[in-house]
Amino acid sequence: MWHKPQLLNTLADLLFLVGAAALLAAGAVWLLRVPALPVQYVLFETPLQHTRRGEIEQVLPGSLRGNFFTLDVSHVRQTLLQLPWVRGVQVRRLWPAGLAVQIEEHQPVARWGEGYAEMINGHGEVFAALLPEAEMRRLPLLQGPNGTARQVLERFVSFREMFADVGEQPVQLNLSSRLAWQLVLADGMRIEIGREHPKWPVEARLRRFVEIYTKEMAALEARPTVVDLRYPNGFAIKLAAADAVQPKGK
Incomplete structure (x- = not known):
């Protein structure tokens, strides 16, 4: 072997590589075990x-x-x-x-549930946190069964856009355990929208009311406190100054 320089060179290179690997391994162990480079x-x-x-x-x-x-x-x-x-x-x-x-x-867009500590962000996710009471009260209130927060938020955004055209502002949307919708406007008017129906969609029902809203409201002597949209061919209203519910056709 000593008379074969090429073999000796190959062996030397191999020993060098083994030594270098050992040094690298030792350095890695040192970095892992010795409390060097602390996060400052x-x-x-x-x-x-x-x-x-x-x-x-x-x-x-x-x-x-x-x-x-x-x-x-x-x-x-x-x-x-x-x-x-x-x-x-x-x-x-x-x-x-x-x-x-x-x-x-989280960026809160509404209160959720009882409206004390839970809110909904723009992704429709419920989270528990606290805001000053004045800021909490400025957020709309959404309610519904567990797991429906995203659905309720999407409907609220759609309803809010509808009423923006007539200068009204929804502040509360409720989805009952029977999956019936109820909307409340800033002035306290409650709108009973009812349950979804394949031949009578909730959004179409509300859109029909919004389309005749300005004309019908202007003709009334008092502001309605309740509007009931759970009629196939029209809606009913309850005026603030009267107890009777007055049906309105198309």
């Missing part, structure tokens, strides 16, 4: 409107365990997702000692 700061890249710094400082330190390489970023993400206003989180490492965090907060 967390950079929040998005402005936070509802989530408070104190809430973050209360939950985040417990998830910052390990060094720059061993820290579990998925655990950091799950920890921040537990905060009431947080809808989504992205976490990435910033060399050599930081974390960059992007937080997506």
Whole structure:
């Protein structure tokens, strides 16, 4: 073997590669086991409107365990997702000692249920959080059986667009356990829309009322308190100054 230089060169190269691999492995073990390169700061890249710094400082330190390489970023993400206003989180490492965090907060568009602590965001998702009472009261109130929040929100948006053409503002939409719809306007007028029917769709029923709304309301002596659309060929109204329900045809 000593008289074969080519074989000796090949053996030397092999030993060099083995030694280099051993050094790399030792370095990796050192980085994993030695508390080097600790995470020293967390950079929040998005402005936070509802989530408070104190809430973050209360939950985040417990998830910052390990060094720059061993820290579990998925655990950091799950920890921040537990905060009431947080809808989504992205976490990435910033060399050599930081974390960059992007937080997506819930954007409330309505109150849900009893309207005290639960709200709906623009995706139709229900979340539990608190707002100052004055801000809560400015949000419309939506109600319905469990699992119907997205459906109720979609219907509310559609109904609101209909009434915008006549200068009215819906503030409450209820879906009962029997799946009957009830809409309330800002002035307190309650509109009983009723249940969905294949030959008598809810939106068509309400659109018919909106189309004749201006003419019919102008002809009345008092503002209706209740409008009942649960008639195939018309609707009925109850005036504020009278107890009788007055049917209206097409």
